[in-house]
Amino acid sequence: MDQFYINLLFVGGSFALYIAIAIWAKAGSTSDFYVAGGGIHPVTNGMAIGADWMSAASFISMAGLIAAGGYANSTFLMGWTGGYVLLAMLLAPYLRKFGKFTVPEFIGDRFYSRNARFVAVACLLAASITYVIGQMAGAGVAFSRFLEVDATTGLIIAAIVVFIYAVLGGMKGITYTQVAQYCVLIIAYTIPAVFISLQLTGNPIPPLGLFSTHVESGVPLLEKLDEVITALGFRDYTADVDNKLNMVLFTLSLMIGTAGLPHVIIRFFTVPKVADARWSAGWALVFIALLYLTAPAVASMARLNLMTTIYPDGPEAQAIEYEERPQWIREWEVTGLIQFEDKNNDGRIQHYNDTEEFEPTAEARGWEGNEFNYNNDILVLANPEIANLPGWVIGLIAAGGLAAALSTAAGLLLAISSAVSHDLIKGAINPNISDKGELLAARISMGVAIALATYLGANPPGFAAQVVALAFGIAAASLFPALMMGIFSKRVNNKGAIAGMLAGLISTLVYIFIFLGWFFIPGTNNLANTPDNWLLGISPLSFGAVGAMINFAVAFIVSNATEEPPVEIQELVESVRYPRGAGKATGH
Amino acid sequence: MSDIPSNAVEYWKANLRLIVGSMAIWAFVSYGCAILFRPFLSGIPIGGTDLGFWFAQQGSILTFIGLIFFYAWRMNTLDKKFGLDEE
Numbered sequence: 001m002d003q004f005y006i007n008l009l010f011v012g013g014s015f016a017l018y019i020a021i022a023i024w025a026k027a028g029s030t031s032d033f034y035v036a037g038g039g040i041h042p043v044t045n046g047m048a049i050g051a052d053w054m055s056a057a058s059f060i061s062m063a064g065l066i067a068a069g070g071y072a073n074s075t076f077l078m079g080w081t082g083g084y085v086l087l088a089m090l091l092a093p094y095l096r097k098f099g100k101f102t103v104p105e106f107i108g109d110r111f112y113s114r115n116a117r118f119v120a121v122a123c124l125l126a127a128s129i130t131y132v133i134g135q136m137a138g139a140g141v142a143f144s145r146f147l148e149v150d151a152t153t154g155l156i157i158a159a160i161v162v163f164i165y166a167v168l169g170g171m172k173g174i175t176y177t178q179v180a181q182y183c184v185l186i187i188a189y190t191i192p193a194v195f196i197s198l199q200l201t202g203n204p205i206p207p208l209g210l211f212s213t214h215v216e217s218g219v220p221l222l223e224k225l226d227e228v229i230t231a232l233g234f235r236d237y238t239a240d241v242d243n244k245l246n247m248v249l250f251t252l253s254l255m256i257g258t259a260g261l262p263h264v265i266i267r268f269f270t271v272p273k274v275a276d277a278r279w280s281a282g283w284a285l286v287f288i289a290l291l292y293l294t295a296p297a298v299a300s301m302a303r304l305n306l307m308t309t310i311y312p313d314g315p316e317a318q319a320i321e322y323e324e325r326p327q328w329i330r331e332w333e334v335t336g337l338i339q340f341e342d343k344n345n346d347g348r349i350q351h352y353n354d355t356e357e358f359e360p361t362a363e364a365r366g367w368e369g370n371e372f373n374y375n376n377d378i379l380v381l382a383n384p385e386i387a388n389l390p391g392w393v394i395g396l397i398a399a400g401g402l403a404a405a406l407s408t409a410a411g412l413l414l415a416i417s418s419a420v421s422h423d424l425i426k427g428a429i430n431p432n433i434s435d436k437g438e439l440l441a442a443r444i445s446m447g448v449a450i451a452l453a454t455y456l457g458a459n460p461p462g463f464a465a466q467v468v469a470l471a472f473g474i475a476a477a478s479l480f481p482a483l484m485m486g487i488f489s490k491r492v493n494n495k496g497a498i499a500g501m502l503a504g505l506i507s508t509l510v511y512i513f514i515f516l517g518w519f520f521i522p523g524t525n526n527l528a529n530t531p532d533n534w535l536l537g538i539s540p541l542s543f544g545a546v547g548a549m550i551n552f553a554v555a556f557i558v559s560n561a562t563e564e565p566p567v568e569i570q571e572l573v574e575s576v577r578y579p580r581g582a583g584k585a586t587g588h
Numbered sequence: 589m590s591d592i593p594s595n596a597v598e599y600w601k602a603n604l605r606l607i608v609g610s611m612a613i614w615a616f617v618s619y620g621c622a623i624l625f626r627p628f629l630s631g632i633p634i635g636g637t638d639l640g641f642w643f644a645q646q647g648s649i650l651t652f653i654g655l656i657f658f659y660a661w662r663m664n665t666l667d668k669k670f671g672l673d674e675e
Contacts (some may be wrong), residue, residue: 066645074644078618081649083615087609088656093663207646211635220636238637240626248619273674275667277662285653296645574592577600578672 007146011402014184015161018406021180022165022173026132030438033170034101034418035269040175043274048175051182051407053080053284054291056138057133057468059185059404064376066299070237075247075297079254081285081292085534086259088281088481092268094487094576099583101269101377103415103445104209104423105263105480110486112569113494114428118496119501123478124262128412128419129453131261131471135409136457139402145335145381146398146414152458158406160452166410167446171270181403186290188400192384192393193294196301199387206297214304225304232307232351233358237300243537253544257472260480263408263415271488274579302379305386310351312371321350321466337375344368346447413453417446435496473512477504477547487577490570492559500555508547512540598669606662612657618648 026529040048058080066073098106104124108117136155143154165173190206197209201221214224217576225237241247258264268277311328322340332338340349344367351372352362362368381401384393421442426433433441478501485492485500492500513519513531526535529540538546564570575581621629626640634642669674 071641071644074622074641077645078622078648081652082614082618085610085652085655089610089659138659210645211637211642222636222641226636236671238641240630240640244624246622251618251623275664275674278656278663280661282653282656285649285656289649289653293646434647495638537658571592577603578593578596578670579667579674580593580672 003394004148006288006391006395010392010399011147014180014399014403017180017274018161018165018177021176022169025169025173025176027168027170027172027439030101030435030442032413033439033442034422035266036172036269037582040270042271042279043283044175044179045271045280046269046285047182047287048178048270049264049280049284050287050413051178051185051403052267053264053288054182054404054410055135056142056401056405056409057134058141058291058295058530059189060138060377060380060401061438063295063302063443064379066296067303067379068376070172070235071239072241072247074273075251075254076483077292077296077327079251079256081288082251082255084285084288085256086255086270086534087264090266090484091480092258092277092281093274093488093579095265095483096268097576097579097582099269101266102418102422103265103483104419105427106486107479107482108423108427110572111482111492111494111497111567112566113498116482116494116498116501117423117427119498120479120482123474123501123505124419125416127261127471127474127479128263129456130466130474131263132409132412132416132453133344133456135405135412135469137452139187139405140408140457142398142401142405146394146401147260155458158402158409159450162406162410162413163447163450166413167443168242171266171414171441174414177271181397181407182287183489184396184403185400185407186287188403188447189291189298189380190294191396192387192389193298193301194387195393196305196383196387197297200301200304205525207293210297210300219559221304222300225300225307225454228307228315229310231312233353233355233361234354237303243531245537246537246542248535249538249545250542251334253472253542253548256548257409257476257544259484260475260478261471262419262475263411264477265483266415266418267411274582288307298380298383298502302386306374307351307382308377309386310349311353315348317472319350322349323347325349328382331385332374332378332382337378337381339373341371343371360579394587409453413446413449415503416449417442420445420449428512438529470512471545473541473544474505476544477508481548481551481555485552489559490573491558492555492566493562493565495562496557496559499558500553503554504547504551507550508543511543511547515540534544591672593672595670596672599666599672601665602666602670605661606666610659614655616645617640617651622648 031037041556065076075290095106100106104117104120107120108114139158140151140155143149144151165177180390193206197206198204200207200214201212202215203209212221214221217224222238224362230236268280271277292562311317329338349372352370354370381397384397412448421438426438481504482497482501514526517525531537622640624643629639632639
């Protein structure tokens with residue numbers, strides 16, 4: 001069967017499943033719509049959190065990032081998992097005990113201030129909308145590569161599917177589709193990894209294969225990889241990094257950002273009990289770790305495979321002739337993700353690191369520049385083809401990539417629509433709205449959010465690459481500290497919380513804009529984005545952790561200079577600290 | 589609102605102690621073993637590289653999972669011990 005039809009079968013089949021789930025899990029009340037009725041089992045919720053959390057970035061891009069950066073990019077692995085420890089111990093159980101529908105609602109009640117709630121809504125919208133653009137764009141790209149439709153058409157198909165299950169089912173529909181999407185994406189990710197690990201190391205478990213012996217050469221896999229890439233002028237894969245401060249702060253920013261992202265936090269409101277919120281965090285990390293422990297193995301194995309494809313007789317011997325390149329290189333060349341230019345006209349593909357130190361070696365071998373460039377994403381997308389796996393595995397990767405993008409998009413859209421309908425419409429504009437009226441408002445805001453996300457996904461505002469940094473920066477510097485102080489301090493008051501959130505948010509935004517351009521408009525940056533210019537060597541992507549510290553400091557100073565919170569607020573803080581008396585999440 | 593159980597303060601202190609201990613391990617494996625102390629652990633070989641690399645790509649994640657389940661289990665015990673669990 002033609003590959004196109006196999007892909008169509010897998011993608012179409014998975015979409016039909018999501019829609020069937022949506023029809024089965026229709027939301028009947030605001031409780032269904034916002035928190036899936038509050039009766040989700042912790043293991044089910046853990047799986048849904050896994051899909052909610054693991055986006056196109058985790059599924060498609062992360063292994064490629066690690067393959068390119070080696071040890072230095074382990075920050076993504078630790079940063080995007082360590083946040084769950086913070087969630088489990090510092091936020092989730094207490095916010096579940098508080099028992100309301102949205103994150104801004106907690107901030108508004110705890111800091112007895114409508115303005116605090118609005119600041120939180122603004123942070124939530126900024127973080128979630130920037131994040132959802134990337135997911136929609138990712139879904140469009142996956143469509144265009146695997147189903148040969150143009151990206152905009154693909155995007156619209158994806159938007160319609162999300163619309164059906166998210167608008168109809170709300171959190172209830174999203175929860176069960178996320179469970180299905182988790183299964184699709186984890187199978188799609190691990191099957192090619194198992195085969196590649198078997199081929200290279202004889203070990204069927206990729207995380208073990210990573211530290212096993214490379215069968216062909218008899219030396220450990222990572223040693224072999226280091227040997228091959230350093231012979232071509234690339235940096236040692238396992239090399240240590242010099243700027244430890246930046247590595248620590250980047251990891252910390254990702255962890256705090258993860259814990260502060262509203263679309264992840266609201267998933268903890270769907271379980272029946274406080275204890276379940278704790279268990280959910282553990283199960284979520286188990287399900288996430290299945291992918292996150294596989295990713296570094298995929299990274300190193302795919303990179304080694306790529307190198308041996310180009311240099312079949314080792315890096316010291318001649319590179320492969322262009323005319324003899326394998327089929328997958330031909331196919332991915334069409335998409336522009338692989339590019340070849342025969343600079344020295346010898347008909348062979350020389351791939352090496354064009355640096356000054358390597359120039360003498362390159363010259364001696366008659367090379368006139370690196371001739372082969374590839375986008376990091378192909379290491380996952382082309383993984384089955386590189387390992388010569390059958391066509392159905394490619395179809396699975398297509399369905400998996402879309403599952404990852406759509407499940408995260410749906411979670412984000414729910415966070416956005418609940419902030420609009422619950423925090424803005426019910427919280428401020430029309431507090432007397434009926435449950436039915438609010439449900440309709442939630443559905444309409446979801447529809448508007450999908451339309452906006454689709455539009456922005458089709459016309460990305462030119463800063464798509466930086467948006468993830470922005471989302472994590474905002475969540476880390478504004479929302480996480482406010483939530484944590486709301487639980488762990490009785491002294492922080494309304495003025496302190498608002499001043500802290502604004503200080504953290506503004507300092508982080510300014511630091512990002514100075515290096516990446518104001519509002520990401522190219523050419524408006526005040527300083528070049530190079531390590532020499534960074535304050536103490538801290539990159540703009542790592543600044544979220546510093547912004548969080550500024551937030552904490554400002555909040556404490558301002559609170560201590562002003563009056564104590566009222567007695568009933570201090571009692572509220574007491575009451576979220578123990579589970580007794582928790583009911584299901586409500587909006588009242 | 590004002591019916592705060594009398595042992596809630598003790599319970600909270602026990603929770604804080606548990607959190608501080610867990611967070612110390614959380615920071616030790618990720619920021620410590622995987623990043624800052626990697627040069628000191630470079631003498632311990634593991635599958636073609638060193639222990640610090642293992643912590644950065646696997647060890648931290650496995651420790652995080654263990655920590656969360658340990659915390660959840662301990663807290664559930666504390667909830668019952670202090671009589672503050674949900675019925």
